[in-house]
Amino acid sequence: MQKKIGILLLSWVLIACDTNKNNVEPSPILVEVPSYFPYPQALKDNIPNKNQIDLGKKLFFDPALSSNDAVSCASCHKPSKSFSDQSPVSLGVNQLAGVRNAMPLFNLAWQTDFFWDGGAKSLELQSLGPITAHNEMNMDLAKLPAKLKALPDYNALFYKAFGKDTIITQYITTALAQFERTLVSGDSKYDQYLIKQLVLSNEELQGEKVFKQKCQQCHSGVLFTDLQYHNNGLDNQFPDLDGNMDDPKLGRARISLSQNDIGKYKTPTLRNLSFTAPYMHDGRLATIDEVLDHYQNGIISSATLSPFLQASFSITEEEKASIKLFLQTLNDTTFVRNNQ
Ligand code: HEC
Ligand code: HEC
Structure with missing residues (x-):
């Protein structure tokens, strides 16, 4: 859709130099980013390249990346679900x-560490996890x-993308990350309100106000996440830090090895929630109402519970309804439709 959207101009010179060296036609691409989003450093460091993105997209949807040719990235990250999964696990x-x-x-493109516990330090490294698990x-x-080499198309596509007559793991992870960074969602009703293309109802504006008081602390900024790790009160029983260090129930402590991080998880974005149920790191809550009930009267106290969510934190029935209305303005149906 035509709208006041800032176009992020990328370094064309760099791309031309880099690709000419490898005898490939330069194929830069502009990734559209809403003008009021922060500057995405990752897009500057990893210049979007059309041939790599096209290859990454094909790889993302290809079950040949799995040992039994049955599971692709998209099996769990379904485009119709805003690239999430309707199963809790x-x-x-x-x-x-x-x-x-x-x-x-x-x-x-705005994130620096990936997974619920931030265990992967780049998108390129991240994909090695699911491919091998x-x-x-x-x-x-x-x-x-070798498996990809033996399939039709891939030799030519890798050559086009990287200018070398070979397929290596690094090209696979680079192409996947290139594709993933093009998935920008910033065209919800709330975005259109921010660029003054429409007005929100008084009820929605009231929801925004309550949201800012009760939720924005962590679900902050235009990404609706501070990209930090918090314990929002789901549990009070955690594994021991000196036990199995790989226990996913340690949360962020699995990575930081700090007692202070037990039971903390990365704040998830609140964009596109209508497509991304169920909720929380283990998918334990099926609906937005259950999530709001959790924040109203389900918060469990423990040593690492966020100070913001201690006993003094409260939400009324009216505020719950308001927040729910506001959250609905964060759904970007264009993003989901365009990627199906
Ligand atoms: C069997 C299901 C499954 C498959 C297949 C899968 N993923 Fe995931 N993906 C997950 C789960 C579950 C998580 C969260 C894991 C965690 O935090 O421990 C995740 C997390 C991620 C994240 C982190 C997002 C963030 O905000 O931190 C990225 C990126 C990602 N997957 C990309 C991929 C790519 C690329 C592929 C294909 C190479 C892939 N996934 C295949 C289930 C899957
Ligand atoms: C102290 C920080 C903090 C505050 C305040 C907070 N959240 Fe969260 N929120 C989190 C974290 C962390 C998670 C992930 C927890 C997990 O899965 O273990 C989360 C998860 C969620 C999810 C699930 C999203 C998903 O994709 O699974 C929703 C929805 C949500 N919060 C809405 C809200 C609302 C609405 C408010 C205000 C009433 C709020 N949060 C206040 C930190 C916070």
Whole structure:
């Protein structure tokens, strides 16, 4: 849609130099970013390249990346669900269940660490997790390049994207990340309100006001996340830090090894919630009403509970209804439709 949207201009010179060196036609692409979003450093550092993005998209949807040719990235990150999954925990190869809820994938260019506990420090590194995990794609990384080489199309597509007559893991992860960074969602009703294309109703504006008082502390800014780790009161029983360090129930402490991070998870975005149920890191809450009930009277106290959500935190029935109305303005149906 035509609108006042800032276009992020990327370094054309750099692209031309880089690709000419490898005998490939330069194929820069402009990624559209709403003008009031923060500057996405990741897009500057990883210059979007059309051929790499096209290849990344094909790889994202290709079950050949899994050991039994049955699971693609899109099996768990469904475009119709804003690239999330309707199952609380997703099923990978041989129907083996994971332990966490598949996160929606958009606005990833603004993130620096990935997963609910921030265990991956870049998008490129992130994809190695699902490709190799036995309960996700279960693929032997050493065999993947040869497997793709033997399939039609890929040799030519990798050559076009990287200018070398070879397929290596780094090209696979680079292409996937290139595609993922193009998934920008910023065309909700609330965005249109921000650029003064429409007005919100008084009820929605009241919802925005309550949201700012009760939720914005963590779900902040235009991304609706501070990208930090908090304990929002779901549990008070946690594994021991000196036990199995790989226990996902440690939350952020699995990565930071700090007692202070037990039970903390990355604040999720609140954009596109109508597409991304169920909610929370393990998908335990099925609806927005259940989420609001949690914040109203389900918060459980523990050593790492956010100071903001202690006993003094309260929400009335009226405020709950207001917040719900506001959250509905954050759905970007254009993003979901365009990516189906
Ligand atoms: C079997 C289901 C499954 C498959 C297949 C899968 N994912 Fe995921 N994905 C998940 C789950 C579950 C999480 C959250 C895991 C966690 O935090 O421990 C996740 C998290 C992510 C994240 C982190 C997002 C964020 O905001 O931090 C990215 C990016 C991602 N996946 C991309 C991919 C890509 C690319 C592929 C294909 C190579 C892929 N996924 C395949 C289930 C899956
Ligand atoms: C102290 C920080 C903090 C505050 C305040 C807070 N949240 Fe959260 N919120 C989180 C964290 C962290 C999670 C993820 C927790 C988890 O899965 O373990 C979360 C999860 C959610 C989810 C689930 C999203 C998903 O994709 O699974 C929704 C919806 C949500 N919060 C809405 C709200 C609303 C509405 C308010 C205000 C009433 C609010 N939050 C206040 C930190 C906060």
